[in-house]
Amino acid sequence: MMVRAKDLIKTYRLEGLEVPALRGLSFSVEAGAFIAIMGPSGCGKSTLLNLLGCLDRPTSGTLEIEGVDTSKMNRTDLAILRSRQIGFVFQTFHLLTRATALSNVMLPFVYSDFPKAQRRDRAMKLLRYVGLQDRMRHRPNQMSGGQQQRVAIARSLANDPQLLLADEPTGNLDSRSGLEIMALLERLNREGKTIIMVTHSRELAEHADRIVHLLDGVVLRDEVVAERRSATAQLGEQLA
Amino acid sequence: MTTIEYVQVSFEAITSNKLRSTLTTLGVTIGTTAIVLLISISTGASREVTKLVEGLGSNLYLVTPTRPKAAALTGVATVSRLQAQDADLLQKETALRVVVSPVLNNPAPVRYAREVKSGVMVSGALPNFQDARNWHVVQGTFIKKHDGDLARRVVVLGQTVHTGFFKDGDSVGKEITIAGEKFKVIGVMEAKGQLFDIDLDNQVFIPLSTAQRLFGTTALSYIVVGVATADDVPAAMAEAKRILSKRMTPDQFEVRSQGETLQTVQSISLIFTAMLGSVAGVSLLVGGIGIMNIMIVSVTERTREIGLRKALGAREPDVLAQFLSEAILLSFMGGCFGMIFSYLGALGISRAYPTFAVSVSPFAVVLSLGFSVAVGTFFGAYPAYRAAGLDPIEALRHE
């Protein structure tokens, strides 16, 4: 099991007020799955993803990532786990604006033990993988949003994590660029990565094999997608 | 992350905002410049003092007629109450083992063949001058007792006069003219070097009796008293004051050892030290606060970057080290600029005062660069600590 969450409670404290974001959420994700998380704004999707990404710890409950309980880990161990096992893709890309695509992809190596001599080659390979072989020396402001998001995906793959977390990865993109990103995620999923993606779009969610619906910090419904969409195929149709 | 990577990342961050970084380093630049100049000047001064001590010798003292301090060493003739009897009295009544040697100084033109040197110090001295002053001949002989008894026209040359006139180094036996009278060269003194601006070697020695006749005065310029050991000098000086008070009022003569001159020089360099030291201290403080300020700004500006780095696996010590090394590098660069300025400053001082050799010592460079690193560490600590403690989620959300 890639992820096993049990009775997750996350309560934020805001000026003495307790804001419950997750109220006893349980769910699990098998290795190799492609999960879409949906739900109305404020239902706790990002909160859940942050917990899954070990950026934060639950107020209570247990969260296992690849069989290891992370809910009691200290911050340093969580950081190490993030660098080795988790790749993040953000809605707003979060690239270093002054650095080239290549440098951005190489950034995670700085915090892992990845051999120095192989860093550049690996980053170039990843950029080729996401189709940016011609943009390696470009800075984020010299690239389209879709290209920037592809750089971010290449970066998330740097340390070859098994789990990719994407919070509205296509939220800032037009539909075609979004579809290209989806195609990339599909391909990564086919090649074995476990992907958990937050989205507001039913259409995009249907690219996953499961949709987890949240409401007010708990799982409302766990839906197996009957007819998966294929971004690769859709792009092919558009071309034709 | 390795040290080199930290330095690289810091360097990129610093150079991406060149003007801001340069202005930030200004305080540290001034501070480190002040430190280096401070050390250079005070070592220069203490080198002068050392020369002074060497030039004078530590186991002697001087009796001079009262006059402005600066003139005491040069012995420019003024109306002096100091007479040969004073020297005799001192030698007779002392209970200590001392060598009392009276000297009459007068600048006069000295000529050899066609060459004339004006302003050479002509010193009338006794045979015991060598032992009292601890200054000896290297060629020929010094003035002998019978030279004095007969008021002979013999002369012992200082090194500057010797080498100036006699390019072949062969002066003993030759004749030179002093104040219009012919003198036979009988010896050459060892080199004594500079004393501040005064070339001690631009001096010639003739018998005291000859000098008294030549210059038409019996008044002495000074009496040099050689004491057995440096430890006996204070006692000997006290004794001299007591003995000489029988003939003169205390305000008519001075008894001084090189220790007092040393104090004067030291107090001057102390003022310098205090002045530059406070400039250094204040600039480093202000520079440090400037660095802290700019680092806080930098941390705020780069909050999202910090959040991202944390999301990608940066641990708190990684972030701490990154911002600390940036502050240190910034401060260190200020230190490096300071080294350039202090080198130029030392060069300028040396140009303006050629005898006052100011050189930038490696010790001063290492010390002030060390200071710049310390300032960067101290004032960079808080911003770096703040960066390290940022919550990754909130940092990523920061606008």
Ligand SMILES: Nc1ncnc2c1ncn2[C@@H]1O[C@H](COP(=O)(O)OP(=O)(O)OP(=O)(O)O)[C@@H](O)[C@H]1O
């Ligand atoms: N740092 C915080 N402090 C206080 N409350 C917070 C904090 N972060 C989230 N919340 C609250 O927790 C709840 C869940 O927020 P979350 O960001 O997970 O929602 P979301 O499902 O991602 O919404 P959206 O679709 O708009 O992104 C919200 O009510 C939100 O106000």
Ligand SMILES: [Mg+2]
């Ligand atoms: Mg959200």
